[in-house]
Amino acid sequence: MARQKKIYLDESEMPKQWYNLAPDLITPLNPPLGPGGISVTPEMLAPVFPMNLIEQEVSQERWIDIPEEVRQILFQWRPSPLIRAYELEAALGTPAKIYYKNEGVSPAGSHKPNTAIPQAWYNKQFGIKKLVTETGAGQWGSALSYACAQIGGIECKVYMVRVSFDQKPFRKILMQTWGGKCVSSPSMETQAGRDVLAEYPDTPGSLGIAISEAVEEAVSDPTGKTRYALGSVLNHVMLHQTIIGQEAKKQLAKVGIKKPDIVIGCCGGGSNFAGISFPFMYDKVNGADIQIIGAEPFSCPTLTKAPFIYDHGDVAKMTPLLAMNSLGHNFIPAPIHAGGLRYHGMAPLVSAALRDGLMDAVAIHQSECFEAGLLFLRTEGIIPAPETTHAIAATIREALKAKEEGKEKVILFNFSGHGLMDLVGYDKYMTGQLHDYEYPEHEIEANLAKLVGYPMPK
Template sequence: MTRQKKIYLEESEMPKQWYNLAPDLPNPMNPPLGPDGKPLTPEMLAPVFPMNLIEQEVSQERWIDIPEGIREILVQWRPSPLIRAYELEEALGTPAKIYYKNEGVSPAGSHKPNTAVAQAWYNKQFGIKKLTTETGAGQWGSALSYACAQLGGIECKVFMVRVSFDQKPFRKMMMQTWGGTCIASPSTETQAGRNILEKYPDTPGSLGIAISEAIEAAVTDPKGETRYSLGSVLNHVMLHQTIIGLEAKKQLAKAGIKKPDIVIGCCGGGSNFAGISFPFMYDKIHGEDIQVIGVEPYSCPTLTKAPFVYDHGDVAKMTPLLPMYSLGHSFIPAPIHAGGLRYHGMAPLVSAALRDGLMEAQAVHQSECFEAGLLFAKTEGIIPAPETTHAIASAIREAKKAKEEGKEKVILFNFSGHGLMDLVGYDKYMSGLLNDYEYPESEIQNNLKDLKGYPQPK
């Protein structure tokens, strides 16, 4: 064997700090706002999150230490391998070098435990006994259930978007195996859920609805022992995921590569994209020529069609107003199989990066994504999650472009999770039962009517 496919780091080389993009943005972020339209204070978030995570949420420190107690759990699968996609390159006949960071090696099968472990650890340090959360495809709910089991002494309740609850029963079983409780959302357990079911009894659900239920369940605990945990969108979640890109930098250096030409991640709420891209945005801000691409479904075109507005993160408007690209909090997505990419808004930090020109956005239909996923499985051997196929489809596009241009580009993408729990989607695609869906502009405008009178971000 003459070629090196996998690039590893020693456990001792795992990053000891996370990278915070906020202080390096070309323009300051707009603050989250309360119901009165005034900036939130940390104390206003205290019923929802522990103060140690709130401090990270509002931090302007560039580097934040990773506590040893968190690193001791992350080392179960980290550092994750960086893999050269030789077989995919050969199938495409491209001169591009394609590398992918394999986050599918985590116990839950995706990048999500990077922040789940951190959030569960900080909550336990703060004395919290129960965590509630939402999940789309089930990857986040699985990750948080795993994290709570690892730390011990924390109960985990997950509200799972109903269409995914029905499509992905094994995700529910994974949560239960780790001791979590999984409930289809909307449910009758919360007032928010009951209100939705009364109005839309056959709804497939949405992340916005599930978030409302999870927050309500947390803030109505009479003992005050429950907090809410979010798998994406918020600043501290983006922070925890940057371990991905920081490791990738070290691994590319071991391969003799100073920098990638293109960095790609799929985009739902923004966490895996931020994880791979933010450390490279730091380089871009400081003069490096790096193209950064966020990829989303045509059926949920948050970055490619939505305006930059202040909006709530959930349907019941229990969250603060966040500055983000949003399709409107009342958005109900089509039941595509990339359940983790069906969120109406985009992380404020990712939204700021797009606003400031640090990245660009692409939308891809699910048929192209599944086609890319099948090619990847047949060449590289790993079956990717439907969410991950969006990043693969974009990487294939860029590799073909490099072939047309005759340029030997270095393409890096985040393999955010494997698809072994998502084979129903592959079966439907191969059986010709999946249709492409483009979310209509008229529906976006209809949703945005709910934002009339809201403050406007700068």
């Protein structure tokens, strides 16, 4: 009997609702806080986001309908395939069954359009004419540029972290082909950018800085027709990504698997990890025995070393205080090639899941990740993004552990994006130019010292 490599769903089987983890958390989610420690109201967020997305951000509804117009655009690449990694299994000699959800098949090459399309659609419904955002590795900026082109009638501007702007020129070009405008951050176009450049002219930039610039431009538009869009961290972004895990459940069922033993995703701000894992956290809350692992870089150890605190999402402190694992909003990461994993904070929902024991976290050096990426591409044939290699490295660890234990485990991981525009990173690894970096404890302590007096989450 021929083995089945790819597991597909018919378009009619694509989920019609997103799953919201918030009502199923063991401990209620801490609210975002404004000046003076006052809980942020939806009205306070109105200059930044359209009210229809704010309603999703604060919702306690478990299931939220996906608009049919949004589904029609998602059909361009969804449902995405679930793939059995037979060749990787053979190379590892593991009895584990390894499956990966291939989100690299989207037009932008990653999971990011899953939220970019609905965000652009909801903003257009609200009458917004321009979206401003930030991007690290460029995947989110590419996705939002694509989404604005698909929805039509919305201008897109992207502040791209300087080190990635320099490392990944083709991402900038990709944004431009879809009509997006991409600028290096920090820039001279905002007060936040000018302030950073005045103090740190040679800074590699950070997502926190780029967020400050994007939010500043959005809220300062006198016409009121500009809003900010975020590709990770916030609740409504996590919500939109849960289409990934819901599809994976249906696909595993098609080959007789009721549940995976292990679910793995890489972690930066939390979006692709939430997408694959939250639907399985729902099962875990309801008694299922599933291990869920978030894999992050040693150079940005948000889950493994950062405390669960209230902190701002950006350097200029323009965002509300969020209850999350944070390295401090002044954190400037090392210029590793996994640009999408260089954020100082973790999504409040993911942070809460870690606090509640619904998941585990592991930090991995980039050399091990690139080595895992090379093994994957030489066995499975697909070049993974540097971010995705963190999930692959964690998967390989678990597959080898299953080999040692002699157990036939089912491992599911999210292949969050391809690396066809990240070949410079692979070249530097193969030529010995990449070095591992562990973020020093004393620098974390120095960042967090500036948060003394901030409220603490429950």
